[in-house]
Amino acid sequence: MQSYLDVTLIAAISTAVVLLLFILISFVITSRRCTALEKENLLLKASVDNALKSLEEQASKYTTSIEALERKMKASDMSLQYLTSSQQDIVDKQKVINTSFDNLSVKVEQQKKEIQNNSVENQPIILAKRLLAEGLSVEEVIAKTNLPQYEVEMLAKVHNLSAKVAAAEIAAKAKAADNQTPSLDKVKAAPAASAPAAKTPKTTPAQAAATAPHVASLKAREAYGMGAKTGLRRPR
Structure with a gap:
């Protein structure tokens, strides 16, 4: 009977030891797995x-880039507004420049006409006219201007005709002034008018030419190839 109890106790103790061993082994295995899991969790x-840090860094970079782009957009808008206003100013200035250019073109055309009228080839003719008006002879004018003789002679004839026309106008004005004198002067001048006809001065050819009408000078100009508004030109 005692032996049966011993065997039963031994069996129970053995079973308990085996269970304890299994529990210990499972605990060790579980602890190791927990340690490994903790390490994996830490990793x-x-x-x-690290991923969050990198994402935060990228987010900050993107935020900085977005802010820079916003600043650039604002600067671009301001530049666009400035360019628009500058373009309008340029258009206004271009209109002013076009108007000034048109005025300048008109002035240039006028100056061209004046230069053509006072060109180099007309300078000798102008000088010749001035010298003839000063009373120089044809030979002296030719020597100073180097113009052909026929041109100087033509200018001299035109100058003489002009002088005659001017003298005729002066004589006509003097005659008109004499006609406007008071009748008392005419009565006083009557005895002098009743003098013999032999005392009447004879008209010279120069005086007769001086009383010629202005039409004669125009005909003379046309005879020399000169109109009322045309000037002398050197033959080319």
């Missing part, structure tokens, strides 16, 4: 933290 946490 995952570190990687997640």
Whole structure:
């Protein structure tokens, strides 16, 4: 009977020891797995933290880039507004320049006409006219202007005709002034008018030419190839 109890106790103790061993082994295995899992969790946490840091850095970079782009957009808008206003100013200035250019073109055309009228080839003719008006002879004018003789002679004839026309106008004005004198002067001048006809002065050819009408000078100009508004030109 005692032996049966011993065997039963031994079996129970053995079973308990085996169970304890299984529990110990499972605890060790579980602890190791927990340690490994903790290490994996730490690694995952570190990687997640690194990923979060990198994401935050990228987000900050993107935020900085977005702010820079916004500043650039604002600067571009301001530049566009400035360019628009500048373009309008340029258009206004271009209109003013076009108006000034048109006025300048008109002035240039007028100056061209004046230059053509007072060109180099007309300078000798102008000088010849001035010298003839001063009373120089044809030979002296030819020597000073180097113009052909026929041109100087033509200018001299025109100058003489002009002088005759001027003398005729002066004589006509003097005659008109004499006609407007008071009748008392005419009565006083009557005895002098009743003098013999032999005392009447004879008209010279120069005086007769001086009383010629202005039409004669125009005909003379046309005879020499000169109109009322045309000037002398040197033959080319």
